[in-house]
Amino acid sequence: MRFRRLMLPLLALPIALGGCGALGLGPPAGAPGSAAATPEPGGDWIVVAPGSATPSPAPSRLGSRAPVLPPVSFLPVRPGCAKSWIVNPPLIPIEVVPGARRLTVTWPRQQDSDYRITAVRQPLIAGAQPDYTWQNVAAGTGCTVTATITGLDPGVPYVVWLDAPNTGHELDGARHPYSGRSGVVYPR
Known part of the structure; x- marks a missing residue:
């Protein structure tokens, strides 16, 4: 009786590990989805499907434009002032x-x-x-x-x-x- 209890789980182990294919109920060998179609251990697991390149963007009828930048204004330079100050708005140099x-x-x-x-x-x-x-x-x-x-x-x-x-x-x-x-x- 004790031997039977031990043997039953050992006999069920190949079925658990091999799935339905171990009993001959899975897809034929070499068919997609079969164990033979899966990659080798350590092989690539990424499946790459062939496709087409993305088309280049079509040029705009309006042509290219400069990027929109905020308006910049510099402080007026007084013509009679001899010293040159490096101005970094909004900071006044001191x-x-x-x-x-x-x-x-x-x-x-x-x-x-x-x-x-x-x-x-x-x-x-x-x-x-x-x-x-x-x-x-x-x-x-x-x-x-x-x-x-x-x-x-x-x-x-x-x-x-x-x-x-x-x-x-x-x-x-x-x-x-x-x-x-x-x-x-x-x-x-």
């Missing part, structure tokens, strides 16, 4: 000269706007950051505008921020984002 407890900031005048500047302390502080105060600066009439920020701590790193709040507005009413900032500077 120069900062450190002095004793002060920073002297110079930038090219843009679109007759007035300006505001501030020096922002850079040391990391946990929690709420201290407020910074904007210093208003008139546009003037020359090629450049210069302002001095005083009362700074010597040896402390600062970054100077520049804002030109009256540079006009876009068609949607948004303000032109002309602004500038310096790298890290240290007053003496």
Whole structure:
């Protein structure tokens, strides 16, 4: 009895592994879908069907067109200004000269706007950051505008921020984002 229990599963094993083909009930050998038509172990399993090449696109009756790019306008260059500034809108280039407890900031005048500047302390502080105060600066009439920020701590790193709040507005009413900032500077 024990021998029968062991033999029955062993006899069913070839049928389980070979499927209906082991009993002669599957498709004939060599027919599509038969075991002989399946790839060899380790062979390619991707079946590639022959087809035709995709046709080339037909040229447009309107001809080729340049890609649509947003309009770009550059700030006007004042003919009497000798210094050449590299302008990267919307950033206004600025120069900062450190002095004793002060920073002297110079930038090219843009679109007759007035300006505001501030020096922002850079040391990391946990929690709420201290407020910074904007210093208003008139546009003037020359090629450049210069302002001095005083009362700074010597040896402390600062970054100077520049804002030109009256540079006009876009068609949607948004303000032109002309602004500038310096790298890290240290007053003496």
